Amino acid sequence: MNIKVKLFGVLADELQRQEVTMNNISDVRSLEKQLLDFHPVFNRVHCRIAVNRKLVTDNMVLHSSDEVAVMPPFSGG
C-alpha cells in the first residue's frame, strides 16, 4: 500500500519537498523503517509521526486514506 507522508521543518528542507509517497507500507513500524532507509536525515533527527492528526505512540496499522505527517522539533525563536 502507498502512503503519502507530509514533511515538516528540517525534513522538508533536506528532502526539498513537502510530501513523499512511500510504497509497501502496512503499519507505522514499516513506515519508520522505510523512512530511515529513504534518507539519512531521518537518522539524524528524532522526529514524531502523526496519523490522522494524532501523535503516534504505539505501532498501528495504516490505511491508504490515512493522513500521515512526520514532525521534527523546531528550535528557532
Add this chain to the structure above:
Amino acid sequence: MSTLDFFRYQRQLKLEDFGALGQERLHHARVLIIGVGGLGCPAAIYLTAAGVGNVGLLDGDRVELTNLHRQVLFDESDIGQSKAQVAQSKLSQKNSQVNILAHDEWLTTENAASVIVDYDVVLDCSDNLPTRYLISDVCRLLGKPLVYGALHRYQGQLAVFNVSNSGNPAVTYRCLFPESVENSVIPSCNDAGVLGVLPGTIGTLQANEAIKLITGNGDVLSGKLWVIDLRTLETDTITLSFDTESNAAAPQDLFQLRLKHYALPCLSVAPVSEMTLNQVGGRNWIVVDVREEYEGPVPDINAVPVVRLPFDELRKRRTLLPPDAKLLVACQSGLRSKVAARILKEELGYEEVFSLKGGWNAIHS
C-alpha cells in the same frame, strides 16, 4: 479599577466574556517571558498593552543588527545593549501601570527554579532545544503552565504544556519530543533563516494563549500542537498524549534538575572549541568530514588528510581514526560538526577534538 484604566482598557472590557473580571485577573497575573527575541518581543508588547500586572523578561543577550528585522522592540540605537533592559524601558513607556522586571541573565540549572517560581505562566520564547528542555522540566516540577512557541524558516509551532485536560495527565514538551542527542543538529533562526512576520505571528499567539489561561476565557491549546506554514497558511492541529517513558528521562525533583547537564549554549564552558583550517598543522592531524556522501565530495586540502565519516557512523567506524589523532571535525555549516566533536571527545575518548568554524561553507565563500 480607576477611571483612567476604564478608558485605557475600554475596548477589551466591552467583550462580554472578558469584561472587568478578565481585566482584574490580568492585573493580578505574573507572566515570565524567557527569550526576548523574535517570539518574546511581540508577546511582551501585547501582554503589556493588555494590562498583565507583572511581566518578567529573561534574556542574557545583547541587541545585534541582525535581530532588528524580527525583534520589533529594538531600534538601531539599542545595538550592543541588554535585550531585557531595553525591552523593560520601552514596555514601561507603553504601559506605566505594568510592573516590568528585567532578568538580564541566561536561564541555567542554577537560576531556573528560583526565577520561574515567582510567576503564574511561563512563555518559552527561547531559541535552542537544551533551554526548551530546561524550561519544560522546571515548569513541570513547579506546576507552571507553559506556553511554547518555536520556529523553522516559514513554519511555526504553538502548544500549551503542563495544563491538564479533563482529568488526563498534563502533556509536557517531552511527550512531544523526547530528549535526543541527535536533535542538537536542528538549526536555529540564525542558521536556517526566518522572515520577521513568523515570530510576530507565533509570539502574538503565545500572548493570546497566556491571556486565555489567565482569564479562563476560550479554549486553551493544551494537549495539542498547532503548526502553521506561512507560505501557504496551511495549519495542522495534532493531538498529543502523556508519555510516561519520555517523562521518566526528566529530572524528578529540583535537586536532580540542578545536577542535570542540559548542554545549554550560553554556558561558557563550551565542550567543543572551534578552529579554522589555517590553524591546523603538524603531525597526527586528521580532518573528519561528517557529512553524508550525497552532500558533496570531500574537499581536497593540502597537507592534512581528510576522512569521510558520516555522523551516523561515528560510533560504528571509529577505527578509521587512530586513537592518538588530533581531529578537526567538519560539516557543511559548522553545526553538526560540534555535536560530532562532542561525541568523539566525551564518548569515544579522543583528547584533541575541534570543530571547523563555519563548516565547509566558510572555506568556499
